[in-house]
Amino acid sequence: xxxxxxxxxxxxxxxxxxxxxxxxxxxxxxxxxxxxxxxxxxxxxxxxxxxxxxxxxxxxxxxxxxxxxxxxxxxxxxxxxxxxxxxxxxxxxxxxxxxxxxxxxxxxxxxxxxxxxxxxxxxxxxxxxxxxxxxxxxxxxxxxxxxxxxxxxxxxxxxxxxxxxxxxxxxxxxxxxxxxxxxxxxxxxxxxxxxxxxxxxxxxxxxxxxxxxxxxxxxxxxxxxxxxxxxxxxxxxxxxxxxxxxxxxxxxxxxxxxxxxxxxxxxxxxxxxxxxxxxxxxxxxxxxxxxxxxxxxxxxxxxxxxxxxxxxxxxxxxx
Ligand code: ADE
Ligand code: ZN
Numbered sequence: 353x354x355x356x357x358x359x360x361x362x363x364x365x366x367x368x369x370x371x372x373x374x375x376x377x378x379x380x381x382x383x384x385x386x387x388x389x390x391x392x393x394x395x396x397x398x399x400x401x402x403x404x405x406x407x408x409x410x411x412x413x414x415x416x417x418x419x420x421x422x423x424x425x426x427x428x429x430x431x432x433x434x435x436x437x438x439x440x441x442x443x444x445x446x447x448x449x450x451x452x453x454x455x456x457x458x459x460x461x462x463x464x465x466x467x468x469x470x471x472x473x474x475x476x477x478x479x480x481x482x483x484x485x486x487x488x489x490x491x492x493x494x495x496x497x498x499x500x501x502x503x504x505x506x507x508x509x510x511x512x513x514x515x516x517x518x519x520x521x522x523x524x525x526x527x528x529x530x531x532x533x534x535x536x537x538x539x540x541x542x543x544x545x546x547x548x549x550x551x552x553x554x555x556x557x558x559x560x561x562x563x564x565x566x567x568x569x570x571x572x573x574x575x576x577x578x579x580x581x582x583x584x585x586x587x588x589x590x591x592x593x594x595x596x597x598x599x600x601x602x603x604x605x606x607x608x609x610x611x612x613x614x615x616x617x618x619x620x621x622x623x624x625x626x627x628x629x630x631x632x633x634x635x636x637x638x639x640x641x642x643x644x645x646x647x648x649x650x651x652x653x654x655x656x657x658x659x660x661x662x663x664x665x666x667x668x669x670x671x
Contacts, residue, residue, distance in 0.1 A: 357632075359631045365412055366624065396626055429473070482510050521553040567598065586618070
């Protein structure tokens with residue numbers, strides 16, 4: 353029986369397995385620049401975040417209809433359930449779809465139909481987190497927030513992802529203020545490739561509740577102390593960090609040191625179709641590579657529920 357856990361850092365577009373990508377491409381008449389799934393998988397050798405993002409965005413061309421988004425999401429829920437996931441807070445990237453002419457309604461309705469069946473079909477409760485692409489303009493993020501107004505009942509929080517360096521959290525101050533005014537919760541990727549100062553900005557300027565990744569906080573002892581004191585959750589993604597060369601090897605990953613420093617860490621899969629494992633695989637990998645024993649794995653699983661939006665969401669709904 354896998355340990356029951358919540359997954360808090362998962363890009364739904366990053367669950368697009370090569371087999372499904374080719375099936376959807378055939379159904380939608382989209383030509384992929386790869387001969388077959390083997391050739392596609394062989395392209396998953398990344399140098400850094402940007403080299404991954406290039407493949408990630410280009411493969412999204414196969415996602416066109418509401419059914420495509422349903423199928424993608426339902427397939428993720430089935431895989432996650434098999435690895436002990438009981439609750440998932442799922443990122444999606446609306447701008448990566450609207451910019452290719454796929455309406456926001458198509459995306460959200462496909463995702464929502466799968467999530468609505470999540471409890472019954474897979475035993476997983478869910479939340480949706482709408483991410484802004486930080487390498488697009490703040491105006492584009494604001495337009496995206498505006499366009500999402502008819503779907504706010506479907507969206508728990510906003511997030512910030514894509515190319516981090518050169519796109520600090522402060523760029524999105526106004527859009528985060530507007531999101532908060534609409535009653536949305538806030539998270540942001542920070543300290544993946546970007547410096548510890550971006551983590552501070554995410555906290556102080558955007559007012560986020562959780563930091564996605566955050567591992568570069570380890571370069572700044574004062575920041576580590578603050579994150580530990582304020583119990584700010586970090587959604588750490590060890591397999592992603594190795595594949596995107598944020599760390600050289602899993603054995604060198606700072607997760608164990610982060611936990612020893614008193615940080616509220618969770619373990620997540622980020623983009624599992626690209627990074628070699630879903631969240632249960634990730635738990636197994638950190639056990640093997642970092643020697644995290646049963647007790648530490650239980651702590652990580654417990655943290656995932658503590659850091660989730662489950663706890664106080666119901667009260668907030670009366671807002
Ligand atoms: N989008 C999908 N995965 C991402 C990651 N690891 N960092 C930033 N943006 C992303
Ligand atoms: Zn991510």
